Amino acid sequence: MSLFDEGDGxxxxxxSGIKGKVKWKPGDNSHAVGFATTTVRAxxxxxxxxxxxxxxxxxxxxxxxxxxxxxRPSAHNMLVYNRKKTPNAVDNRDFLGRTLWRKTGSGFxxxxxxxxxxxxxxxxxxxRGKMTSTMRIVRVQENVTKLEFVIQPDFGGELPAWFMNRSxxxxxxxxxxxxDYFQALRHEYDAEDGVAIGNLLLSETREEKHHEKGExxxxxxxxALFVKNKGLKEVARKYAWMEVMLASVAANKLRPxxxxxxxxxxxxxxxxxxxxxxxxxxxxxNLTAQxxxxxxxxxxxxxxxxxxxxxxxxxxxxxx
Numbered sequence: 001m002s003l004f005d006e007g008d009g010x011x012x013x014x015x016s017g018i019k020g021k022v023k024w025k026p027g028d029n030s031h032a033v034g035f036a037t038t039t040v041r042a043x044x045x046x047x048x049x050x051x052x053x054x055x056x057x058x059x060x061x062x063x064x065x066x067x068x069x070x071x072r073p074s075a076h077n078m079l080v081y082n083r084k085k086t087p088n089a090v091d092n093r094d095f096l097g098r099t100l101w102r103k104t105g106s107g108f109x110x111x112x113x114x115x116x117x118x119x120x121x122x123x124x125x126x127x128r129g130k131m132t133s134t135m136r137i138v139r140v141q142e143n144v145t146k147l148e149f150v151i152q153p154d155f156g157g158e159l160p161a162w163f164m165n166r167s168x169x170x171x172x173x174x175x176x177x178x179x180d181y182f183q184a185l186r187h188e189y190d191a192e193d194g195v196a197i198g199n200l201l202l203s204e205t206r207e208e209k210h211h212e213k214g215e216x217x218x219x220x221x222x223x224a225l226f227v228k229n230k231g232l233k234e235v236a237r238k239y240a241w242m243e244v245m246l247a248s249v250a251a252n253k254l255r256p257x258x259x260x261x262x263x264x265x266x267x268x269x270x271x272x273x274x275x276x277x278x279x280x281x282x283x284x285x286n287l288t289a290q291x292x293x294x295x296x297x298x299x300x301x302x303x304x305x306x307x308x309x310x311x312x313x314x315x316x317x318x319x320x
Contacts, residue, residue, distance in 0.1 A: 009035065012169055015176045016199035022168055032164055036172035037148045041192070042182040044107040044139040047147065050178055051110060051135060052101060054080055058181050062206065063170070065092065070120060076101055080112070081120055090163060092126040093155055107145065108137040130154040131171070147175045180228075187231040188317060197232070200225055201250040222247040241272035248276030257281050257299070264305035275300050 009021035012034070020036040040047050050056070055069060063085040071079035083094040099112040114130035122128045136148040151171050155164070183196050201222065211220035226232045226243050235242050257278035260271050267275075279296050286292040297303040 012036075012172070014169065014172070015203040017179065017196065017203075018173075018176055020169065020172050031152075031154060032168060033150065033152045034168040034172050035148075035150050036175045037146065038175045038179045039140065040145050040147060040179045040182045041143060041186060041196070042145055042178075043143050044137050044145045046182070047137050047145045047178060048101070048108045048110075050181060051137070051147075051174070054078070054099075059174075059177055061170070066094075070096075070117065079115060079117065083123065083126065087163070090159065091157075092123075093129045094122060094126050095129050095131045096120050097131055104136075107139045110135040110137070127156040129156045133171075135174075147178060149175050184229045186229075187234050189231050190314070193231065197225070197229070200229075201246060216247075216251070218251045219247045222250055239267070241267050241269045244269045245272035245276035248273045249279050251277070252280045253277065254280050254284065260300055260302070262302060264302040264309070267302050271302075275303065 009023040012020035012022050014020040014036065018036055018038045020034065022032050022034045024032045042050075050058075053059075055067065060067075064082065065085050066081065066083040068081050069078050070081050071077075078099050079096065080099055081094070081096050084092060086092050096115055096117060097112045098115045099110065101108055101110045110133075112131060112133045114132065131151060131153050133149065133151040136146075138146040138148065140146050149172060151168070153167065153171065155167065179196075180200070183193070183200070186193055189197075203221075205221045205224055207224035208217035208220040211217050215223075222243055225246075226236055232242075255277055258274050260274045262268075262271050278299070279292070282292040282296045282299075283289060286295060297307055
C-alpha cells in the first residue's frame with residue numbers, strides 16, 4: 001500500500017467511483033503493481049464474508065475457465081486455483097495461491113501468496129503465473145467500509161503492455177464486485193445511494209456488449225441495473241416509466257428540451273423520454289451539476305412532485 005501513499009502511479013481507467021493506479025518497474029512492461037480502492041455500503045464483517053467466499057456465483061467472470069478451492073485447512077486458510085482465458089495471441093494463464101485472513105484493529109486483512117502443489121499441474125497451452133495480493137477491509141462507519149487492494153502479478157513470459165493493463169484492471173475489479181453487490185441489496189435510498197446509482201449508470205457493463213435486438217447499449221445497461229438492484233426494482237413497481245427515463249438520462253445526448261407539464265401520476269414512457277433527455281442540455285447550460293438538476297426539476301412539475309414525495313417518505317422513515 002505504501003507504494004501509492006504519495007500519489008505515485010499511473011491512473012487506470014476503472015468503473016466510476018473506483019480509484020485505480022498502476023506502477024511499473026522502469027523499463028519493464030511485464031511486471032507492475034496495481035492498486036484500487038472504493039467504499040462499500042456494508043459492515044466490515046459483511047464485506048469480509050463476501051470477499052472470502054471466492055466461489056460465489058456473484059464473482060463468476062467471463063474469462064474464468066476454472067475456479068476452485070483445493071484446500072481449506074481452517075476458516076482462515078485456503079488454497080485457491082484459478083485458470084483464465086486470454087486473447088488468442090496469448091497462452092491461457094493459471095494461478096495457485098495460499099490465501100489467509102486475519103483481524104486487525106480497523107477491520108480485516110487478506111493476503112494471498114503463490115504456492116505450488118503436486119496435485120495441481122499446469123494444463124496444456126497454459127502458463128503458470130504468480131499473483132501476490134493484499135486486501136485491507138477498513139471499518140469507516142457501522143455500515144460503511146473502505147476496501148484497499150494491492151496486487152503484484154507475474155503472468156510469466158514477456159507480455160505486451162496492453163495485456164498487462166487489461167489484466168491488472170480485471171484483477172483490481174474485485175473491489176467493484178463488492179461495491180456493486182452490496183449496492184444492489186439496498187432499497188431505502190439516500191443521497192449516497194443516488195451518487196452510487198449515478199456512477200453505475202455511467203459505467204459500461206457486460207450486458208450492454210450483448211444487447212437485445214432494437215435495444216441500445218445504454219438501454220441494455222439500465223435494464224441490467226433494474227434487474228440487479230433491489231431498490232430500483234421497487235421504484236419500477238411504483239413508476240413503470242422510470243427505467244425509460246434513466247436510460248434517456250444516461251444516453252446524455254444534447255437535444256432541444258421540450259416542455260412536459262403532466263403530473264407525476266400521469267407520466268407515460270413518451271413523457272419520461274422527454275424529461276430524461278432534457279437533463280443533458282440543463283447540465284451544459286449551468287456551472288454546476290446541482291444547479292442543472294434544480295433547473296431541470298423546476299422545469300418539469302412531475303419531477304418536483306417526485307422530489308417532494310421522496311423527502312416526505314424519507315422523513316417518515318426517520319420518525320418510525
